[in-house]
Amino acid sequence: MSGSVRVTLNAEPLVDDAPAGVQNYIRALLRRLPSLGVQLEPLVAFHRLSTLAAAGLSHARRLSMPRNSLYKRWGRGHGSSVDASLFHAPTLAFPPRGEEPLVVTVHDLIFLEYPDEFGGGFVAQQKAMLERLGEADAVIVPSQATADALAGTEYAHEHVHVVPMGTDIEVPAEDDRTAILERLRVEKPYVLWIGTLDPWRNPEGVVRGFVEALDGGVPNGDDLSLYMVGPRGWWSSEVADFVSSRGLSDRVRRLDEQPAPARGALYADASAFVFPAFLDPSGAQLLEAMACGAPVVTSNASAMPEVAGAAAQLCDPHNFSSIGDALGKVLRDADLAGDLRRLGRKRAAEFTWDRTARDTLRTYRDVLSASPVSSPA
Numbered sequence: 001m002s003g004s005v006r007v008t009l010n011a012e013p014l015v016d017d018a019p020a021g022v023q024n025y026i027r028a029l030l031r032r033l034p035s036l037g038v039q040l041e042p043l044v045a046f047h048r049l050s051t052l053a054a055a056g057l058s059h060a061r062r063l064s065m066p067r068n069s070l071y072k073r074w075g076r077g078h079g080s081s082v083d084a085s086l087f088h089a090p091t092l093a094f095p096p097r098g099e100e101p102l103v104v105t106v107h108d109l110i111f112l113e114y115p116d117e118f119g120g121g122f123v124a125q126q127k128a129m130l131e132r133l134g135e136a137d138a139v140i141v142p143s144q145a146t147a148d149a150l151a152g153t154e155y156a157h158e159h160v161h162v163v164p165m166g167t168d169i170e171v172p173a174e175d176d177r178t179a180i181l182e183r184l185r186v187e188k189p190y191v192l193w194i195g196t197l198d199p200w201r202n203p204e205g206v207v208r209g210f211v212e213a214l215d216g217g218v219p220n221g222d223d224l225s226l227y228m229v230g231p232r233g234w235w236s237s238e239v240a241d242f243v244s245s246r247g248l249s250d251r252v253r254r255l256d257e258q259p260a261p262a263r264g265a266l267y268a269d270a271s272a273f274v275f276p277a278f279l280d281p282s283g284a285q286l287l288e289a290m291a292c293g294a295p296v297v298t299s300n301a302s303a304m305p306e307v308a309g310a311a312a313q314l315c316d317p318h319n320f321s322s323i324g325d326a327l328g329k330v331l332r333d334a335d336l337a338g339d340l341r342r343l344g345r346k347r348a349a350e351f352t353w354d355r356t357a358r359d360t361l362r363t364y365r366d367v368l369s370a371s372p373v374s375s376p377a
Contacts, residue, residue, distance in 0.1 A: 004039055005364050008082040008100075010089045011042035012067060015055045018091065021284045022107060025165060025356070026090050027056075032357035038364070041084065045070045075128050085368060086137075088360075092129040094136070101137040101371045103363060105163075108142075108281035109149050114200055130155040137367045140360065142282035143303035149281075161363045164307075166353035167287040169264050177265040184255060184262065190225040191327065192270035192294065194263060197232055200279040202299075202317050204239050209276060209315070211246055212324020218331040229255040229266060267292035272330045272337070275304070276317040283307030287351050290344030295337040297326045307351070311343035 009029060013022050033040050042060040044052065045067040052058055063070060071093055073079065079095030086101040087094070094104050111118050111126050130153075133139065138159045141147045147160050172180065181188075191213075193206045210226045218224065232254070243252045258266065267273060273289040276299045280286075283303050289296050290311055298304040299317035308314075313336070315326035330337050 004037060005361070005368065006039040006041070006085040007033070007364065008041045008043050008061070008084040008087045010044075010087075010091070010093060011057055011060055012044050012070075012093065013091055014057060015044060015047055015051060016067065021165070021282060022091060024284075025105075025107075028166060028168075028353035028356055029088075029090070029360060032353055033361065036357060036361050038361060041082075043082065071125070075125060077132065086364060086371075088364075092126050094129065094132075096132070097135040097137070101367045102135060103138050103140060103367060104133060104136040105140040105142075106133070106146065106150060108146060108279075109153065110200055110279060110281070112153070113279065114198075117199060133157055137371060138363055140363060143306055145303035145306055146281045159367075161359070161366075163356055163359040163363065164351055165282045165284060165287070166351050166356045167284070167291050167348060168353055169260050169267075169288045169291055171264045171268045171292050172261050176261070177269060180262050180265040181269060184258075184266075186227060186255075186266065186269075187225060188269060189220050189223060189271045190227050190269075191331075192227055192229070192266055192273045192289075193275060194229045194258075194266070194273075194285050194288070195275070195277075196230050197228070201275075201277045203228065205276045205317055205320060205323050206274055207239055207243060207252060208320040209274060209323025209327055210252070211242075211248070212320050213328040213331060216324060216328045218328050224271070224331075225251045225253065227253050227255055227266070229263070230257050263288060264292050267294040270294045272297055272327055274323070274327050275299070276315055276323045277302065277304065278317050280304055286312070287348050291348035293341045293345055295330050295340035296344055297323070297330055309343075309347050311340060311347040313340065 011026055014026055042057055044057055044060045045063055046065055052060060074095045077096045084100050086103060088103045090105045111123050115123050133155050138161055139157045140161050140163045142165045144162050147162055191210055195201045197203045214221050243249055267289050273294040274297045275285055279302045281303055286296060286298055286307050296312040298308055298312045300314040301317055313326045313330050316322035
């Protein structure tokens with residue numbers, strides 16, 4: 001099939017409180033799909049023009065109703081045609097299928113596995129959208145792990161396309177890295193973790209695995225620190241008490257969420273990046289760490305092995321000793337750490353936003369080829 005593809009993309013998450021990973025995904029599509037010949041129209045709810053300008057959406061089509069009203073209307077199955085080849089909803093917020101085909105991206109199903117960690121209203125809204133997922137002509141997911149998770153629910157879909165996410169993070173120059181670490185009061189050597197402190201990311205396993213590695217003996221163990229970077233999220237008093245009881249309060253430090261240049265510096269100078277999550281749908285942090293050359297220790301669950309390939313030391317996230325053993329092995333073996341740095345950079349280079357855009361366009365074309373009611377303009 002040839003010809004131009006006109007796509008309306010729900011860009012509302014860019015002015016919403018959507019996770020950074022979702023926002024990065026939408027921005028990548030907005031920047032890269034037009035260069036592939038897609039006529040892309042971002043769609044937003046009603047906002048002040050200054051708000052849209054701050055989000056980089058001055059050119060977006062602005063509807064007449066605010067977000068809450070719009071999403072409630074969509075949730076009830078009401079909406080109107082968008083006059084495009086198809087409509088792409090990059091999250092579980094989408095109108096009913098009109099004359100144009102509908103593509104929906106499902107990033108994760110964490111709210112089904114950890115419902116108590118979300119507001120009841122949010123979970124109910126997400127479930128209501130999942131119940132309508134059958135209206136979509138195709139569903140995009142970021143990993144085979146997410147595809148498998150969706151297939152195991154009552155919301156399984158016949159047409160699921162795995163489109164991995166990308167990363168474009170860069171490592172700052174050495175002088176800039178030094179300045180960033182000094183500003184953040186980060187001292188080498190250190191082990192790094194980045195993310196939101198949510199239960200499914202296993203922050204307790206990070207801390208206890210770090211202590212297990214210290215107990216097992218590692219080079220510079222008396223000087224080694226653990227930095228946990230990101231929004232506070234969930235942080236149990238038991239973990240804090242454990243850190244204090246081991247006399248490590250000054251060596252296990254939290255840092256607030258950091259912009260990409262600071263993250264790039266932190267990854268690049270880390271002795272290891274440890275990420276023993278129970279659940280992670282896209283491996284975004286793994287991609288960043290590998291792209292910046294950090295030796296990665298991650299779990300053998302969810303999308304982590306799929307994303308990391310052979311470029312990481314795997315562990316059992318449910319076993320603190322396994323986390324500590326894997327981390328200790330990387331810290332003790334300079335050759336292994338060097339191999340993981342090299343393999344990680346090579347692996348991360350396969351996950352680009354350009355690839356994400358190409359695979360997304362391929363999904364659009366597959367849908368349009370199969371649709372009896374739509375064709376490209």
